[in-house]
Amino acid sequence: MPGVSRTALYAAIRRDLRAGLSTREIQRTRHVTWRTVKAAEESAWPQPRAAYPDRGSKLDPFKPVIEEMLVADLEAPRKQRHTATRIFNRLVNEHHLTGVSYDTVRAYVRQRRPQMQAEHGRGEADVFVPQTHLPGREGEVDFGEITVRLRGELVTCHLFSLRMSYSGKAVHRASATGGQEAFFEGHVHAFDVLGGVPAGKIRYDNLKAAVAQVIGFSRQRVETDRWIAFRSHFDVDAFYCQPGIKGAHEKGGVEGDIGFFRRNHLVPVPEVDSIAELNELIDGYDTADDHRRIGHRLHTVGEAFAAEKTLLKPLPLEPFETGLWLTPRVDRYAQVTVRSNRYSVPSRLIHRPIRVLLNASDLTIYDGRTPVAHHERLLGKGGSRLELDHYLEALTRKPGALPGATALEQARAAGTFTAAHEAWWAAACKTHGDTAGTRALIEVLLLHRHLRSEQVVAGIQAALQAGAFTADAVALEARKAADTDPSSVATNCAAANDEPGQVGSLTEQRLTHLPSDTRPLPTMTPYDQLLGRSKETS
Structure with missing residues (x-):
């Protein structure tokens, strides 16, 4: 019967037989043969259909040759073994294979290669043994790459991750490189956030920041001197995973954590102006992750970490120079x-x-x-x-080098050399000539060492409006802007005076920034007592 499974058909036939219907009538109503009725009467479960015999293939004469190649691969170096393409080419060139497509050869190789490995005791499946992690005892460390848009440019940075194995609490730190400095800074930041050091082992792979040499296929390592000193300072017990892909399974928690962090917090690609701003975002993401629940765990990451935080080893009192x-x-x-x-x-x-x-x-x-x-x-x-400020003294002697200076181009790209600077420079050169106008600009740029950038720019704009193209005029207008700036030193100085508009005293301004003196007033009583004793003795 179309649309009905064989099991349901057998059940219906058996009901008809129990109802007393004849075999012929069941054949007519159920549209089946007498063999089907007899089979349903004997068993409620349909017998599996007999498999069709394998049809011959044009590849059959060449299968022993393929198997010889696969057997030879068992002893060959891993990077010099036969691929399906290489096997197909050898069959065509050396054994005159015709009439067989590459897809047929590839399908047979894909099916037969693991069978050959199993027959010769190779390629057994790895067994993953479940692990139980004690609170506060174990951690895992790894680096990963992330992509961010830094000041409009798409760049690749490195992401450090230290993950506690018990709670899943992870601390991340982004850096420009993945060198030893980033490795140490990531540890120090993670230990500060965690409030301690894992009491047991921290699992690592063979990062060059820590490992100078891997000894054979063992877990013995030759560590770098600075890493030895770092471990001694923080009392870190390092456990090195096996080299290669097998070692990744030994710290699978942090391997998966970096991928989770990229997918959930860095999509879409974040846009930042500095690495410091990126790390502020990352710190916020780490705090938010304390409220998530991993898998089917009963507690959140933050709740589980609260239970193990008190079991961490305390941090040393002295800082460690990571740079x-x-x-x-x-x-x-x-x-x-x-x-x-x-x-x-x-x-x-x-x-x-x-x-x-x-x-x-x-x-x-x-x-x-x-x-x-x-x-x-x-x-x-x-x-x-390059910073333009570093070359100002040299440019005073060589003003002609300023227009093509690389430091000037970088200042323009960074936005520190503004359109106001450009306009005032052009006007000064037109008024005084290129050499004198450029020297005047350099004197204006030197004002940035003493005044805030926005105050100097305000002075330049005021001088442009007044048609004053000397450095003294810009300095005067910049100091006027500083006087009206609530956050400037000049305002604090004016606020320290009783009369508004009076010129502030530098001494009074300094005194206003000093902390309050809680010491008692000096007294001459001990000296008077000494004088009294000297009179009595005399």
Whole structure:
């Protein structure tokens, strides 16, 4: 009967037989043969249909050859084994295969390869043993890549993740690179957020930031010196996973966490102006994830972590310097080379050795103990990051070098050299000539060292309206703008005076910013007592 399963048909036939219907009548009403009626009478379950015999194929004479190739692959290096394409080409060129398509050969190889591996004791399926993680004992660490739009440009950053195995609480940190600085900064940030260090082991793969050499196929590693010092400082017990894809299964929690974080928090691609802004977003995402529930767990991530937070090892009192100290020499372009990128320093430091503290996403340059420059770390290699302010003293002597200066182009791209600067420069050059006008602009740019950028821009705009194209005029207007700025020092100075409009005292302004003195007033009583004793003895 069309549309009825064989089991339902057998059930109907058996009901008809119990009702006393004859075999002929059942055949007529059910549209079946007498063999079907007899089979239903013998068993309520239909017998499986007999399989059709395999039809011959043009590939049959070549199957032993294919199997020989697959057997040879069992002893061959993993990257030099037969693919289906290579097997098909060998059959055509060496064994004159004709009339058989590539798809037929590929389907047979796909079916036969795992069978051959099983027959020869190879390729057994991995068994995943369920694990129980104790609270506060274990963590997992890994790096992943993320894509963000940084100041309008699509760039690839690195995402550090430390995940607690028991609660699933994960702490993330984005950085410009995935080097040792980012590795250490990620740990320090995670430990600060967690409030402690896992009391047991933290699982790692073979990151170059920690592992200098993998010894054979064992779990023994030669660790880097800075990583040894870091582990000693925070009392971290490291557990290294097996190399390759097998090791990923040993820290599957953090492997899946990075993918979850990308899909749920970084889609669509976030747009930020700095790595610091990106990390602020990431911190908010981590806090929001405390309210999610993993799988069929009874408690949320935050609730489970609250139970294990008190079991963590306490943090050390002394900080650990996560950055890397370097000592390059300043070249004749007032630049230092750090990790294949160039960064500017004040031109007075040319040909002098300086110190650089390299962090994951920025670097600070020191002249002795005095910081002289700070740069956001460049992504990639072969780039340069120059500040126009570092070249102003040199440009005073060489004003003709300013129009084509790379630092000027970067200042324009960053928006620090504004349209107001451009307009005033053009007007000053028209009034005083190119050389004198450019020198006047350089004097205006030097004002940025003492006044806020918006105050200088306001002074430039006021000077443009007044037709005053000297640096003194811009300085005067900029200081007027500073006087009317509620957040400026000049306003605080004026507020410290009793009479409005009176010129403020620098001493009074400094005194207003000093903390209150709670010490008692000095007294001369002890000295008077000493004087009294001296009179008695005399």
